[in-house]
Amino acid sequence: VHTFTSHCAIVSQTRTLGSAGLCSILRVYNFDEFILSNNDVVLRSIAEDLRNCLPIEAMLNSEHLAIQKILEQPEPTVHVDAFLYDDDIIDSLCEKGKMSRNYCVVCGSHKTAPLEFISHSFSLMELKFLYQYALPDLTGKILVDVGSRLGAVLFGGYLYSSASQLYGVEMNADFCQLQEMIITKYQFTDRVKVLHSDICTQASLLQNADVVVMNNVFEYFLNRLEQARAWEFISHNMRKKGSLLVTVPSLEESISNLQTDILLSQWVEEMKLDYDVYMEKDIDREALEEIHLYKIL
Template sequence: MDVSEAKDAIHSLLGRVSPRALPKVIQWMRTSSEIEELTTSNSDILLHNIADSLRNHLPLEAMVLSEDLAIENIQRLQKPTLHVDAFLYNDDTIDSLCEEGKMSRNYCMSCGSTKTAPLDFLSHSFSILELKFLFHNVIPDLSGKTLLDVGSRLGAVLYAGYVYSSASKLEGVEINAEFCNLQEKIINKYNFSDRIQVHHSDICSQKSLLQQADVVVLNNVFEYFLKKEEQIKAWIFIYENLRKKGCLVVTVPSLQESFNKLQVNLQLSQWAEEVEVDTDIFLGPDTDQEALSDIHLYRVL
């Protein structure tokens, strides 16, 4: 049943409910956890289990000492900012950690006082809800296709691609060896090696992966991790080698925003066209519409 058939069926069903009962039925549809549970699948549960396993291998801040530049860049931000990995921690887990005193949503503005202000949170991974949105609502059917995640980090995009899509190959390229080892552990533990492969490498030495992929994901990939000149070099390399006609490119933030920040003059309109993403969707009670609208989709011309 597609969306319009489902709407027709619900209309016709509600049309048969007595006028006295109708407000109660609508209230139940809007607030009941039974309806919310319909949005949870076994695949979601598997991803939550993977997040559990990963949390056991990482410190709370989910960053490693070898990414000193990224740590420094976060510390240099104007507003006090905490890295909270959205794949590992959803709102409920953050609330529990705050209650246990292990995490805080606020910082003290003048030490010793009760004057506090909210911390900014930054995530280096997509959340499980964003990943579900990506594979169910942004990227079309991936049967027989190859997806490449540039900067695969914890492997969140790859595991989600495994459980939510029929992609025949899910490739990750990650420059940080510690994160590659962690991804290998998960791939072996969950038997994902028939479709997932991770390369410990700089994307700038992986021309053929870029040239062959059908879908390429670039989630905040370079900004915190590379110096400005290296970021420019990496974007030029991607621009020159991601040329397969029809290839889909998923980015956060938009390509325009990344290019403008770096003042790099690449002819976007001659390379790719933006495809509209419909974010008017309910994925669960934690759906963050703003985060969904940061996701941009392009088709290579």
């Protein structure tokens, strides 16, 4: 029941049977402990499609700077995309020897230390926290995901919110193509659009957005000068009073080591998030606490 093959089977059967059909399927499959919502099933199916198109680290050769930055990390670090690989999948890949959570600190000895994992996407858990708890009702609202990569924020927004338009802006053409493939296959075209573009050319999109999402968007992909320029562009153009900005990590942390003219206290007010409202099992509270929400003043 927990394999992705059966998730896909349920997705396709649900499309033809509707919600009553889904109920009977759920009874037949007898899910233990929790009922998997149909939207979770669709997102897991999308993740499976994308896993099949990407190398295991979900990085592309075209991402020179990001690859170089990972190699420069003080601790040995691997890319594990949290949207594509949840803990159960990582465990099963480790069992098969295809992935490791540890590295040998003294060659030939049995001493090992845990590897640092870096994800370039939100996990399913983070997406649900974002749309079901952190953000208000998005009916009729425009959301922009800056650096949409695999499209996790857009697909999550399509399934878990009523946002009228979800725009992804991604500078890497290969990732734009992957997002387009999913948008077409899952028929998200009515509300999701991806622009192959540098966000610094999208002033009017930012000016009209009701919600802007920025998950670790610049740090690994731009040099410090470019990061400073990009943050200034965002802060100059995201000015609609009352619009919302979601960042990982906090704005303070993102810009603290950059030379910018941004005065946070005049631009935004942080909205405190209640990380305890999210009661699903397997929550990674540390990851949730990295999510920050701001209101534009």
